[in-house]
Amino acid sequence: EMQLVESGGGLVQPGGSLRLSCAASGFTFSSYSMNWVRQAPGKGLEWISNIGSSGYTMYYVDSVKGRFTISRDNAESTLYLQMNSLRAEDTAVYYCARGLKFMDVWGKGTTVTVSS
Amino acid sequence: QSALTQPASVSGSPGQSITISCTGTSSDVGGFDYVSWYQQHPGKVPKLMIYDVNKRPSGVSNRFSGSKSGNTASLTISGLQAEDEADYYCSSYTSRSTWVFGGGTKLTVL
Numbered sequence: 001e002m003q004l005v006e007s008g009g010g011l012v013q014p015g016g017s018l019r020l021s022c023a024a025s026g027f028t029f030s031s032y033s034m035n036w037v038r039q040a041p042g043k044g045l046e047w048i049s050n051i052g053s054s055g056y057t058m059y060y061v062d063s064v065k066g067r068f069t070i071s072r073d074n075a076e077s078t079l080y081l082q083m084n085s086l087r088a089e090d091t092a093v094y095y096c097a098r099g100l101k102f103m104d105v106w107g108k109g110t111t112v113t114v115s116s
Numbered sequence: 117q118s119a120l121t122q123p124a125s126v127s128g129s130p131g132q133s134i135t136i137s138c139t140g141t142s143s144d145v146g147g148f149d150y151v152s153w154y155q156q157h158p159g160k161v162p163k164l165m166i167y168d169v170n171k172r173p174s175g176v177s178n179r180f181s182g183s184k185s186g187n188t189a190s191l192t193i194s195g196l197q198a199e200d201e202a203d204y205y206c207s208s209y210t211s212r213s214t215w216v217f218g219g220g221t222k223l224t225v226l
Contacts, residue, residue, distance in 0.1 A: 044219050045162060101152070101167065
């Protein structure tokens with residue numbers, strides 16, 4: 001069964017940092033582009049970052065550029081999101097999702113709360 | 117990177133058909149055939165329902181169909197069922213090599 005499991009969320013103060021992880025299983029992780037998508041409480045989905053299958057190409061939504069860094073370890077089948085300079089508006093459930101043109105496998109999400 | 121425009125809510129009775137629109141620009145919806153649709157029930161994970169404008173993943177009911185005309189994509193659900201009540205989001209690849217979602221549409225089955 002294809003599965004994505006996120007971890008690393010929690011409560012952090014404004015200006016702080018967190019590193020999210022997404023462990024993949026049940027498919028050949030290294031063959032797929034991967035994404036992070038977030039959903040603020042009561043709000044819609046927001047795509048925030050994509051990384052190519054080899055890890056050489058990365059793309060970001062403007063609101064996180066310079067603060068968030070996406071990366072992957074294909075040997076460990078794990079996707080990461082390093083989040084720095086966190087703001088209250090980054091509070092959300094963060095999902096990892098598989099895919100390039102569309103996202104067909106999603107994790108259950110990990111919650112990030114930015115608050116003092 | 118503005119969100120695609122979707123109606124906030126739509127409703128229909130069981131057995132009826134409804135259509136949800138998703139309007140973007142020539143830099144996203146109109147420029148690529150990479151529109152996808154996701155269903156999200158409250159507290160649940162999004163589920164892919166349509167990809168590449170009009171393709172259905174294995175296991176998705178053929179009551180769901182997608183189309184596109186110019187800068188507007190549409191999701192049609194025919195033969196509405198109570199279980200279809202959920203939030204629906206469109207998404208498109210963009211000319212900046214990024215992805216953008218719509219604001220979401222709440223479907224109520226009356």
